[in-house]
Amino acid sequence: MDDRVWTTQLTPLRFLRRSADVFPEKQAIVYGDRSLNYREFAGEATRIANALRASGIDAGDRVAYLLPNIPEMLIAHFAVPLAGAVLVAINTRLAAEEIRYILDHSGAKILVVDSALYGGIVPIAEELRTVTEIVTVTDPAAPGEGSPVPYERLRDRGSERPLDWTVDDENTTIAINYTSGTTGKPKGVQYTHRGAYLNSFGEIVHSTHTPESVYLWTLPMFHCNGWCTPWAVTGIGGTHVCLREVRGEVIWELIERHRVTHLNGAPTVVTTVLNAKSARPLDYSLIVTTAGAPPAPTTIGQAERMGLRIVHVYGLTETYGPYSVNEYQRAWDELEPQARARELARQGVGMLQADRMRVVGEDMEDVPADGATMGEIVMRGNNVMSGYYRDPEGTAKAFAGGWFHSGDLGVVHPDGYVELRDRAKDIxxxxxxxxxxxxxxxxxxxxxxxxxxxxxxxxxxxxxxxxxxxxxxxxxxxxxxxxxxxxxxxxxxxxxxxxxxxxxxxxxxxxxxxxxxxxxxx
Structure with a gap:
């Protein structure tokens, strides 16, 4: 008898099914006047998954989405893998030729695009090698030109016929995220069901999400699948507040209307929030998880005075977004604000679901923990991509020596916390x-x-x-x-x-x- 017969494969799909069972009437998604509870959220994901199958999508096929942070993008994070397919979420600010490259390289069969963005891809529509259908979502907040296939027609092909919220192999790909490509062609970073599942728990734990979380979508869902937060917040049964574009006044209006408890973003997003005309000190703690660049100690201090609690994380597209966290130490309470902010500005230690983060020299040996000797930050484990799609040479180079090479330079302090000093190319x-x-x-x-x-x-x-x-x-x-x-x-x-x-x-x-x-x- 197989001694592992009782185990199940890890997949974030299970999160939505559980929340639909446990919190069926609880508000899951809100966007303007639209609202879906968890039962409706699961029903929409099921309907779109069945619609994709009815449209010819088979297991392992790629389905691309070019949408801002509207409900359809959130639903796609469950609907596409529920159909057995792979989600390719595309940066909405890319040029048409960059979008064409990603669609061709990924081999996407269907493209779902916001109608306000559709006009930008019309010039390349006839050149696409694998896309057989372009579907447009029309957002009343920003209507645009529609394709011959509106989202409603795709949706009508589906039903709420029950599907299995599991996978046969947790190591199959759930999503491909393309890097920015500033130093060459974008690379397709492959995320697995297992990795997305485990990273979601890291987000829940380190950003302290609970069923009472009200999460504002200031971080693009196309960026590292929103650091796996579509799955994480759904798993804990929180509320998603969708946001089409990041503007300070809109953010504060939504914070006040919904009493937002959490948001994520780069330090520039934090700066936008802090410096909006309507910014004011809050009477509760709003948790802001930030990464993308080290937040300046000055910014951290300003945020604390406003009632924002900063959770500083670090990672790359290749690590599902956050890999490390600046784990807060109670001893820092006794420090002066500027000294405490300097401690908080460090990148910290591996998250709960990740391996230890190392800083190594060219010989792959750890540098001394002296806070001065620089080396390259390397990572491995469940929180690291399975590889670059259709790029074995790039994958082998990235994992030379058995660890993923970040290209970031850092130091290790005596307490074991890593501090990023620069990109290797920026020093x-x-x-x-x-x-x-x-x-x-x-x-x-x-x-x-x-x-x-x-x-x-x-x-x-x-x-x-x-x-x-x-x-x-x-x-x-x-x-x-x-x-x-x-x-x-x-x-x-x-x-x-x-x-x-x-x-x-x-x-x-x-x-x-x-x-x-x-x-x-x-």
Whole structure:
């Protein structure tokens, strides 16, 4: 007798079935005047899954979605895998040619697209090699041109005929997420049912979700499947508040209307929330889980004063989003606010569901835990992708030595907490000295007139390379480049201060809030 006959395969599909059983009448999704309870949520996912099967989607086929954070995108995270297919969620800000590449490379058979975005893909529609049908979702909040197949027609092909909320193999692919491709063609990062299931528990635990959670969708669902939060919040029975676009005033209106308890996003999203005209101190704790770039200690301090509790996580697309968390230590309560913020700005330790995060030298040996010796951050385990889709060479390179290589440089402090110092490609080497652009950026943002900053290396005839800063000033504040340079020199080692400072109105960013430094270098 098989001694594992009683085990079941891990899949986040089970989360929606459980919540529909346990919380059938509880509000699951709210968007404007629309609202679905968990019974209706499960019914919609089942109907769309049956519709996809009726449309010719077989096990393992790819179904692409090009949607903002509206209910149909959330439903897709369950409907597509429930149909046995693989979800390909596409960045809504990509150019048509980038979208074409992803659709062709993934071999997607059906594309579901927001009608407001449909016009942008019309020029490539006839060139798509594998897409047999383009379905448009029309959002009354932003109507646009519809394709010959409206979402309602797709939906009508389905029914609520019961489907099995399980999988035969937990290691099959549930989603493919494409990297930004700033250094080449985008890579298709494969997530498994097992990995998504386990990562969801990490999100529940470390962001302290409960059935009373009211989660605001400030993080794009196309980015690492929203850090697996579509599955996590559903699993715990919380409420999803959908949000079409990230705007400070809208965010605060929804926070007040729904008494939002949680939101996720890059530090730039946190900055948007903190600096909105309607921002005010809250009378309860709103948990903000942030990643994408290390939050400046100044930002963390400001958030605390507003009643926002920062949960700082770190990861990449290849690690299902968050892999590590800055696990809070009660001893930090005794620190001065600035000192505590510096502790919170570190990337921390592996999350509960992840392996230990390592920092290694070129020999793959761990660097000393001295807070100074830099090495590359490497990871492995359930929280790491199964590989790049149709790219065995890229996969082998990424996992050289048996660990996933992040390309990020960091140090390990004596307490075992890892601190990110830079991307390997972003480190500035000036006169033989390594200068962390993150350290310089945090020093700049500590200036009271500064809202945001980005630092890059530029050629220097004397030192080979030197730091240059691009700075966005806070509304109503003023400062000169010279004043900012002097401020940095008084904060960190003088040789690390930027030689130039450009005051700009905005920094170039990706749709997930990451600064596109390659544009600043050009």
């Amino acid at each position: 500035v080497i000036s006169g033989g000295e390594n200068i962390s652009t993150i350290e310089v950026e945090q020093a700049i943002v500590a200036h009271p007139a500064v809202l945001e900053a980005a630092v890059v290396g530029v050629p220097d005839s004397t030192w080979g390379e030197s730091p240059k800063a691009f700075v966005v000033l806070a509304e109503g504040k003023s400062a000169t480049g010279e004043e900012i340079i002097e401020h940095v020199k008084a904060t960190i080692a003088r040789y690390k201060a930027p030689k130039e400072v450009d005051i700009v109105t905005a920094l170039p960013k990706t749709s997930t809030g990451k600064v596109q430094k390659f544009q600043l270098r050009s």
